[in-house]
Amino acid sequence: xxxxxxxxxxxxxxxxxxxxxxxxxxxxxxxxxxxxxxxxxxxxxxxxxxxxxxxxxxxxxxxxxxxxxxxxxxxxxxxxxxxxxxxxxxxxxxxxxxxxxxxxxxxxxxxxxxxxxxxxxxxxxxxxxxxxxxxxxxxxxxxxxxxxxxxxxxxxxxxxxxxxxxxxxxxxxxxxxxxxxxxxxxxxxxxxxxxxxxxxxxxxxxxxxxxxxxxxxxxxxxxxxxxxxxxxxxxxxxxxxxxxxxxxxxxxxxxxxxxxxxxxxxxxxxxxxxxxxxxxxxxxxxxxxxxxxxxxxxxxxxxxxxx
Amino acid sequence: xxxxxxxxxxxxxxxxxxxxxxxxxxxxxxxxxxxxxxxxxxxxxxxxxxxxxxxxxxxxxxxxxxxxxxxxxxxxxxxxxxxxxxxxxxxxxxxxxxxxxxxxxxxxxxxxxxxxxxxxxxxxxxxxxxxxxxxxxxxxxxxxxxxxxxxxxxxxxxxxxxxxxxxxxxxxxxxxxxxxxxxxxxxxxxxxxxxxxxxxxxxxxxxxxxxxxxxxxxxxxxxxxxxxxxxxxxxxxxxxxxxxxxxxxxxxxxxxxxxxxxxxxxxxxxxxxxxxxxxxxxxxxxxxxxxxxxxxxxxxxxxxxxxxxxxxxxxxxxxxxxxxxxxxxxxxxxxxxxxxxxxxxxxxxxxxxxxxxxxxxxxxxxxxxxxxxxxx
Amino acid sequence: xxxxxxxxxxxxxxxxxxxxxxxxxxxxxxxxxxxxxxxxxxxxxxxxxxxxxxxxxxxxxxxxxxxxxxxxxxxxxxxxxxxxxxxxxxxxxxxxxxxxxxxxxxxxxxxxxxxxxxxxxxxxxxxxxxxxxxxxxxxxxxxxxxxxxxxxxxxxxxxxxxxxxxxxxxxxxxxxxxxxxxxxxxxxxxxxxxxxxxxxxxxxxxxxxxxxxxxxxxxxxxxxxxxxxxxxxxxxxxxxxxxxxxxxxxxxxxxxxxxxxxxxxxxxxxxxxxxxxxxxxxxxxxxxxxxxxxxxxxxxxxxxxxxxxxxxx
Numbered sequence: 004x005x006x007x008x009x010x011x012x013x014x015x016x017x018x019x020x021x022x023x024x025x026x027x028x029x030x031x032x033x034x035x036x037x038x039x040x041x042x043x044x045x046x047x048x049x050x051x052x053x054x055x056x057x058x059x060x061x062x063x064x065x066x067x068x069x070x071x072x073x074x075x076x077x078x079x080x081x082x083x084x085x086x087x088x089x090x091x092x093x094x095x096x097x098x099x100x101x102x103x104x105x106x107x108x109x110x111x112x113x114x115x116x117x118x119x120x121x122x123x124x125x126x127x128x129x130x131x132x133x134x135x136x137x138x139x140x141x142x143x144x145x146x147x148x149x150x151x152x153x154x155x156x157x158x159x160x161x162x163x164x165x166x167x168x169x170x171x172x173x174x175x176x177x178x179x180x181x182x183x184x185x186x187x188x189x190x191x192x193x194x195x196x197x198x199x200x201x202x203x204x205x206x207x208x209x210x211x212x213x214x215x216x217x218x219x220x221x222x223x224x225x226x227x228x229x230x231x232x233x234x235x236x237x238x239x240x241x242x243x244x245x246x247x248x249x250x251x252x253x254x255x256x257x258x259x260x261x262x263x264x265x266x267x268x269x270x271x272x273x274x275x276x277x278x279x280x281x282x283x284x285x286x287x288x289x290x291x292x293x294x295x296x297x298x299x300x301x302x303x304x305x306x307x308x309x310x
Numbered sequence: 311x312x313x314x315x316x317x318x319x320x321x322x323x324x325x326x327x328x329x330x331x332x333x334x335x336x337x338x339x340x341x342x343x344x345x346x347x348x349x350x351x352x353x354x355x356x357x358x359x360x361x362x363x364x365x366x367x368x369x370x371x372x373x374x375x376x377x378x379x380x381x382x383x384x385x386x387x388x389x390x391x392x393x394x395x396x397x398x399x400x401x402x403x404x405x406x407x408x409x410x411x412x413x414x415x416x417x418x419x420x421x422x423x424x425x426x427x428x429x430x431x432x433x434x435x436x437x438x439x440x441x442x443x444x445x446x447x448x449x450x451x452x453x454x455x456x457x458x459x460x461x462x463x464x465x466x467x468x469x470x471x472x473x474x475x476x477x478x479x480x481x482x483x484x485x486x487x488x489x490x491x492x493x494x495x496x497x498x499x500x501x502x503x504x505x506x507x508x509x510x511x512x513x514x515x516x517x518x519x520x521x522x523x524x525x526x527x528x529x530x531x532x533x534x535x536x537x538x539x540x541x542x543x544x545x546x547x548x549x550x551x552x553x554x555x556x557x558x559x560x561x562x563x564x565x566x567x568x569x570x571x572x573x574x575x576x577x578x579x580x581x582x583x584x585x586x587x588x589x590x591x592x593x594x595x596x597x598x599x600x601x602x603x604x605x606x607x608x609x610x611x612x613x614x615x616x617x618x619x620x621x622x623x624x625x626x627x628x629x630x631x632x633x634x635x636x637x638x639x640x641x642x643x644x645x646x647x648x649x650x651x652x653x654x655x656x657x658x659x660x661x662x663x664x665x666x667x668x669x670x671x672x673x674x675x676x677x678x679x680x681x682x683x684x685x686x
Numbered sequence: 687x688x689x690x691x692x693x694x695x696x697x698x699x700x701x702x703x704x705x706x707x708x709x710x711x712x713x714x715x716x717x718x719x720x721x722x723x724x725x726x727x728x729x730x731x732x733x734x735x736x737x738x739x740x741x742x743x744x745x746x747x748x749x750x751x752x753x754x755x756x757x758x759x760x761x762x763x764x765x766x767x768x769x770x771x772x773x774x775x776x777x778x779x780x781x782x783x784x785x786x787x788x789x790x791x792x793x794x795x796x797x798x799x800x801x802x803x804x805x806x807x808x809x810x811x812x813x814x815x816x817x818x819x820x821x822x823x824x825x826x827x828x829x830x831x832x833x834x835x836x837x838x839x840x841x842x843x844x845x846x847x848x849x850x851x852x853x854x855x856x857x858x859x860x861x862x863x864x865x866x867x868x869x870x871x872x873x874x875x876x877x878x879x880x881x882x883x884x885x886x887x888x889x890x891x892x893x894x895x896x897x898x899x900x901x902x903x904x905x906x907x908x909x910x911x912x913x914x915x916x917x918x919x920x921x922x923x924x925x926x927x928x929x930x931x932x933x934x935x936x937x938x939x940x941x942x943x944x945x946x947x948x949x950x951x952x953x954x955x956x957x958x959x960x961x962x963x964x965x966x967x968x969x970x971x972x973x974x975x976x977x978x979x980x981x982x983x984x985x986x987x988x989x990x991x992x993x994x995x996x997x998x999x
Contacts (some may be wrong), residue, residue, distance in 0.1 A: 045776075045800045048793060049339035055869060056818060058839055059829025066832050074837060120725035129719060139725070142733055144922070144980065146930030149973035150733060152956050152965045153740025154327075176732050177724060202389040203572070204416030204463065208718075218406045237822040239933050240949070244956070249796060254824050258933055261828065274832070277825045281477050283732040284820040 060281070067274035085275040093256055095219065095278065099283070100169065102252040105242075106235045109174045110228045114173075117182030118224060122216075124183065125190035139180045150176065153243040159267045165247030166291040173241040189223035229291040236284065253280050318345055318470050321503070326385075326525075327374035328365055335361040336527045339375070343440045343471075343505070347592050348497055350518035351507045352550070358527035363473050366505065368392050379470065395464030399458045399476040403448035407454045408669065409435070416467045417485075435465035438615075439497065459579045461493070464501060474506045478513065490517060512549055515539060523547050525669070542583065545593045545665040552665070553595035554640040561586045561664070569664045575635025579610050580662030591664045598628065599640040608666050611657045620646040631655060647657035665676040694760045724948035732793040741941035743966040751771050751964060772951055772968065779929060779947040782860070786867035789923035790875035790911060815873040826866050830857055830974075834865065862938035863945045867928045882916030883909075884973060918987035929976050950973040 006257055123129075124136060142150065148247060154173055155164075163169040193216070201215045239254045246255055257276050293304025321343040328336045336358040343349055343472065351359040364370040366377060368389030384392055391509055395416075404412050413434055417427045438458040440657050448456055457477055464472055477493070478486045494517055497504050514521050515535040523530040523546075531543035542548035559573030569582040571592055577592060585593045604612075615633040627646040631639045631653060639655065639679045647653055650674040747761035757764030801808065813849050817825065834840045834856040841853040854863060886909060894904045932949040937943030948968060955964035 041796070042800070045796055048797065052872065053814070053867075055833070055865065056814075058833040059821075059826060061868070062833040062839060063829045076839070076842065087922070108711070116724045116728055119721035122915055127718065137727070138729055138734075141731075144977070145924055145973050146926065146929055146949065147975055148932060149954050149969045149976070150737055150740075152952055152962075152969040153731065153743065154736040155737055155956070155965065156962045157736045157742065172732060175396060175728065179728055183725065184888065194400060194402065196398045196400060196402040197404060199367075199389070200398060200460075200463075201404070202369070202395065203367060203394060203396040204420040204467065205390045205393075206415070207390055207419075208386075211525070216403055233820055237824065239824055240930065246951075254822055257828070259936070261824070261937055270832070273828055278830045279819065284822070287844050288816065288820050291739040292816075 006027045006292075016045045019028070025173045061276050063274050063281075065160045066271050069271065072271075085269075085271040086279070089260075089272045089275045092272065094261060095253075095256070095276065095279065097249075097255045098251055098253055099279075100172075101250060102236060105167065105170050106232050107251055108179050110170050110231050112171070113175055113178040113182045113231055114224060114228055117227070118186055118220065120179075121183045121186035122190055125187045126195060134225060139183045142180045143184065147177065147238075148244075151241045154241075158245050164245060165250055166245075167250045169245040170242055170250050170252070172239055173245050174235050176241070177238075178235060179233065181231060184229045185227040186220075186223055189227075190220070193219055209272050231285070232289065233284070233287055235288065311642065318503075320344055321471060322378040323366070323535065324377035324378065325376065325379060326362070326365060326369060326372060326596045328361055329373050329570060334527045336365065336524075337374075338601050339522075339524075339529055341522060341532065345503050346501055348494075348504045348517060348519045349508065350514035351505065351524060352511060352514040352521050353524035353530075354509055354550070357524040359473055359524050360507075361527070362524070363475050363507045366475050367394055367396055369539070380531060393467070394471045394473055395467050395469035395470055395608040396473040397457070397460045397464050397477045399479055401448070401453075401460045401461075401480075403456055403459055405448055407447075408444065409440060409446055409448065409451070412448065412459055413463045413466050416463065420467070422679065430466055431462075434462040437465070437500075438462045438491060438492075453481050453519070457481065457489060458492070459495065465496065465502065470503065472502050472504045474504060474510055477506075477531060479508075479510075492519065495519040515547075530669075541583065542663070543596070544669055545595050545663075545667075546669055548595035548663060548665065550632045553593075553597050555598065555601070557594045557637065558596050558597075558667070559592055560665075561588050561590050561592050563590055568659060571664055574637035575633060576613050576637065578662050579659040582658050583667045585667050586664055593667050594613050595663045596639075596642040596657055596661065598601075601631075601639060601641040601655045601657050603629070603631075603643045603645075603647070604643060604656055611659060611662065611680070612654050613639070614652065614654045617649050617651050617653055619649060623645070692890065714778050719790050732936055739968040741970060745959075746963050747834055748961055748963060751961070762964050763965070766971060771946075772806075775948045775951045775968075777842050777948075779972075779975075782863055782867065782931060782935075782945065782947060783925055783928040786864060786871060786928040787875075787921055789868060789946055790871045790924045790928075791874065791879070791896070791921045793922070794876040794879040795913075797876060797916070798883050800882055801869065801880065811876070815876060818869050821870070821932070823870055823933045824937070826869050826935050830862060830869075830938050855972065857938045859940045860944045863934050866938055867931060868933035870934075871924045871927050874927065876919050878920040878923065879913075881919065882913055882920070885916075886912050889930060915987055922983055925979060925983075927977075929972075948975075960975045 032282065059216040066072060068081050068083060070082050072078035120139070124132070124139075130199060151173065154176065155169075158164055158169040158173070163172070197215060197219075198211050201211045206214065231255050236252070238252075239258065242252050243255050243258065246252065251259065257273060257280060260276060268309070323341045323343075325338065325340050326339040327334060339362055340643055341349070350360055353359045361370065365372050365385075366386075368387060368391075372385050375385075376383055402514075404415065406412040410431055414427050415430045422430070432441060432444075435444055440455060440458050440462065442452060443455065448459065451459065457480075460477070474493070478489050479488060479545055490513060493504075493506075504519060506514070509597060518535060520534055521530065521538050522532050525546055531538060531547045533543075535653065538547065539551055542551050542553065545553075545556060557573055557576075559571040559576075559578070561571050562577070563570040564582065567582055567590070569586055570577065570579050571594060572578070573594075577666055580594055582639065613633055615631040615637075617629055618632050618638075621628045626649060627643050629641040629643050629646065631641050633639065641655055707994075744762050746794045747757075747759065747765075751765055752761040755761050755765040755768065801811070801999040831840055836853040836855075840856065841850075845853065856865070884889040890908055890912070891904050892907045899907065930949055931947055932953065934940060935947045935950050939947075941950055949972065952965050952968040952972060952990065953967060955961045959965075
């Protein structure tokens, strides 16, 4: 294992020194010394990344509880007033309510529409299957703005602009394909003979779905649901195009506060909203990690693209 | 005994076939199965035996023919309405249900009252000796135990017909022989009617009352184990039945039942199977056991050669003998001459089977032999 | 005893008993296909139709566009390709998205290699890396403004260490957007690359080792060819993320100048100028440009993958 660990150390850091590596008389120390700059570089990169990440998180938090923070390392005074003020000013109770309603509706609808479709895609071969698969892949590959603008125009034409329904509908566009993309490989890995076995036991189609497939699909559905939830809560572009006062989600509300005409709102107000947003996301994330392995969080996407 | 098979008179397959995209996965399978019979469908992978089983089960639609039970068509019924039990190669147990619930599933689908379900499941699990594991999930069982659960799940329904799709192929050799006798025992004690798919000729011979040998979707021969073993209908069946020496020869003389052939520097007198004519090429099949090693080169079918390899196989030796003209023969012997020693092998003319070279015109035309000629 | 061929007359008639539904089922058309219908209706109503509608809109320019740029029904396109303020946004978008996606993928490779296998705190690290995915671009922007702004901790630290004389301009420009793209895109790329890497059977590398390949040869001739399709996919997905950058370009960028990306231009036409046809034009061109890049990467991927199988075998 140590050999391959050495191999893993930043390729490129050791240029040509290894062309004669079959000669085993090289001192082991030389090897690790030669590799160490690469290792250091990797760790330095990780460190820099985390410095930025935590710098961002902590400074937003400090900002949200500070007063008169201008030219000093830390604010001169601390207060929690910003939370109360932003809660009142931006009607955050309503905004968070909207966010939750939109997110859970999107999750429920996209699961209901997406799972049966992924079952068919996983199990069946039918004419134009490739076309249909490509069709489901497109909304994930095309930038949200590209289909978002025509979609928003259609929404306004139908008089749905700035309504909750419009926000839910536009968010479904990437979510349903996302569920299909995640669920299809999941269903494929369930052995189809299990369904045959159930049928041979006398189970009709309904019973096969309710008693056998349903329970087996629960982990996959849960994972897909959480991913869609995270994506929808964080979805800015599409929501922003169709939402208005009364149907803004939290991200959009923060964006509007940051860019409102006539100069932005006081920075700590925005920061306090951002902290609330982060806490909400963290709660979802903590729940999510109980069900989904972080590497799996994005891993399933691959199968979609490779088929 | 609480579990008994549902009785019926006869199950008929009439010209059953399935073709897909012009390719016949199965063609013209006609067979009548009596209640209580054990039928094995035998053939190499891709021969259509699993297709036949799945068609019978209703998991694949038929494109030709009918399946009748006591004169009533069942091929129009969906799989779940046919009242057949099926055991799958990979067990196909419901991974989220306990052993007990797996076995109970079919009964619940039929709306059997709860007490009755419990009683019959317990009974079925006792039959397969798994009553101690009822609460476990399939993942906690060994392969052999899982296969027993699958069998219990199939037989608890008291099905008219039990279909088994290579049920032992995922087990190791020792377990396979154990489960083989277990399946035979259940078949006999419960009076089941069983159709069993396998590619293992030994398994088929030891289990079945009758065998159906398939090749490329076409029936090659239907018969009892003895019939197939002693007189294969064509060289393909012979090959499958352990006639390891297949020699390409030319026919010299044809008599009433015998034929004299020559090839590879040998001249052999054999039994004619199928129509061969002088001057035609033919194929000769000889089992390694029928070749007898001696030292004197006398008699009609004596071949001299050299031992080039020997392999100990428990009670006997498998020898590879090269004839003076370079033809290699597989021979089974009680003793092993040293490699390089000269030997003479002889074979009785009735154990030299002479087949026409082509396989067409055979098999499908063969009418099935009468039922009940023998049980293994 | 019954003989099977007792009904020879029947068999000829039963040559093909397959009903139409059977024959359709053979082609995969049966009742279960209905389950695809809701998703299909959905995608047609909310994706295909609006998209087609949007394409239709692009050839219905506003009068003022026609007056200013000419070109009849193609006035929007004429303006797009002739108005440097709009046309340059393609280049500005590419200048952000391509380096960001490339950086994210390339840096992920050694990191994923390094972090392969088990070590203490791996789960914590993976969890921390997922964090930015949930932060979202808006929050990242707010944080960057505070942390990397003129008065922020980063500049303050560098000033105090006497590494710089003047605060660095890290936000409200190209650099700010790049930071934002890396912070939100890198963890995504890293997790994808790691999962691809973990999908490669370690015994392949062990086999190569027993055949006498050093780490370089193993990497180039075994691991990289197997990883290449995954890297291409990762690049595409990170590129898609970076390409549609919008909030960060507006919030931590220089929206009038160096980060005047296509998404921003499209939104301006849509939300501020109410010029829906121009907005659709920019949006559609944006999609076309992006799909072109994806197509090039996919072509390269198939080339790479084919070219490498020989070395693998």
